[in-house]
Amino acid sequence: MRLMIGIIVIFGLAFWLFTPHLSPVQPDPRLRTFSQSKEDSVALANAAAAGKLHEDPQRRALRQALIYASGRVESSPCDNQLRQGLKDAIAAYLSYLKQTHDDPVETFKLEDGTVVDATAYLSQPARDALHRAQAARCDGGSSG
Numbered sequence: 001m002r003l004m005i006g007i008i009v010i011f012g013l014a015f016w017l018f019t020p021h022l023s024p025v026q027p028d029p030r031l032r033t034f035s036q037s038k039e040d041s042v043a044l045a046n047a048a049a050a051g052k053l054h055e056d057p058q059r060r061a062l063r064q065a066l067i068y069a070s071g072r073v074e075s076s077p078c079d080n081q082l083r084q085g086l087k088d089a090i091a092a093y094l095s096y097l098k099q100t101h102d103d104p105v106e107t108f109k110l111e112d113g114t115v116v117d118a119t120a121y122l123s124q125p126a127r128d129a130l131h132r133a134q135a136a137r138c139d140g141g142s143s144g
Helices: 002-018 034-049 057-075 080-099 119-135
Strands: 107-109 115-117
Touching: 034 107, 034 115, 034 119, 057 080, 057 119, 080 119
Parallel strands: none
Antiparallel strands: 107 115
């Protein structure tokens, strides 16, 4: 047993010594860092408060429909028709997001000139409503 462990250690050490060591992975300059993302969120919130953040009208309507359907399910979690309405609202929203994925329809130009996609920021209220609806449980045990 000791011989087997010794052989494994020797081969592992030899492999480590004679293989080229990789340099550390460099970050992709096209991707925002965590601190930059936090700054972006603050800038987007300020722009939204000042009325300077463009929201695609179709996406806005679909988000509002999702928020409305989520609120209805949250207040009546046992109603399968309301749950179906929420599923339909989710499907419509995701379908439109997929259709417009390659079109930068909701962007904002930061002070440093960087253009950021505001879709995630603008979708946060819809995500929050959806999470609340998903957390709502039917008292009868059958939640859809």
